[in-house]
Amino acid sequence: MATPPQGAGNAARHFPPGRRSREAAGVDSPLPTAPAASPRPPAWAEEGIAALGRADPDFARILPAAGPLPWRRRDPGFAGLLRTICGQMISNQAAAAIWGRLAALPGVLEPAGLLALTDEALRGAGLSRPKVLHVRALARAVAEGSLDLAALREAPDEEAVAAIAAIPGLGPWTAQVHLLFGFERPDVFPAGDVALAAGLTHLKSLPERPKPKVLAGMALAWSPWRSLAARLLWHHWRHATGRPAGEAP
Template sequence: MTSSSPDWVADGLRAIAAADPPLAAVTERAGPLPWRRRPRGFPGLLRAICGQQISNRAAGAIWARLRAVPGALEPAGLLTLDDSVLCGVAGLSRPKASHARSLATAIVEGRLRLDALPAMTDDEAVAHLCAVRGLGRWTAQVHLLFAEERADVFPDGDLALAASLAHLRGLAARPTQRELVVLAEVWRPWRSLAARLLWHHWRHATGRPGTDPEDDG
């Protein structure tokens, strides 16, 4: 899904250009940075669960089937669906179906307060999301980046980001997660934007569209 970017993006791009000119120059080779969004709230988190540990193409196919199921995009509605629908029709694995129900249950019971996320810091929001079984740190960070459009969230466990940075910098090996955390400090407080630029670079370098955890609608 592409759409116009938030107002803060222009300031972020200028700051990244000053701090890391090679990263900012990605758009000169790869073209304008597409601004991808995911839906907020329950649908966005459900989409993130679909994408856990599988290719973006496979995740997109599952998501297309799941969102076509009546009631699936509402917590109470999803809880009425059994595995014959979630797994058989939509194509979720049984663990992911379980995670989807865990998410829906946490919302229905009031343990997960998505309406409170905007008032939380990035770390607080990640911790709040990760308290739900099936929502790990990567899932929480990707949701905050694409659905909440936060400016300084960096999914440091994302392998495509590590591969992209290694390619961009000409590194001999892909940085470890710990190394990536340190390297990303130069982009504060615009690490979300840096991540989008790195995914954009990797799509261009590999010739494979959709190598970031984007949503197609």
């Protein structure tokens, strides 16, 4: 396959100044408003999608059937990682509802502001008791400097995943999804994601859903574009199950 062009993994640095229009840039809004239509994938991603289609004809079938791939982004900092925690182990619809309530709390999108909120306020937004502990652990790590998300945007994938996953309650899936949507890395694959396993099973008519280790092994064939393979599989599974194309994982 083609090699990702220089800078493909640093696309998250190129938001509009001040990020005054997150929806226009395809970034998940921190506020409970309906997002505008997502933009087309950037040029490097278009190249990678074409390379995947040439390497695996099943990937070439996805966009003609499901339509254009919405290009979803998340804030690469604390707020984006907080949004990803909301999506742990629950449906996309439930995660979006919780995020809408959580993001409306005063100060919650900054570590100090979140730490100033009571557990009752966070629980009232819909976070489970364990997730309250998880978001507080994240906020403390960022506030104290033990987790430097800005520095991690320049770090190798494995190093960045390990640093984020080390925060109590976050783990590899949360870290990998943040690298995929927040940092826009081209070659990250959250093999523990149930929807990815379901999407691949449906796409290739597999007899059973692959376990995470098996799925991770299968995904090696899609390197250096594993992030794009994940986006395409999510897109395919949404289409197959009749859900909105722009829905965030």
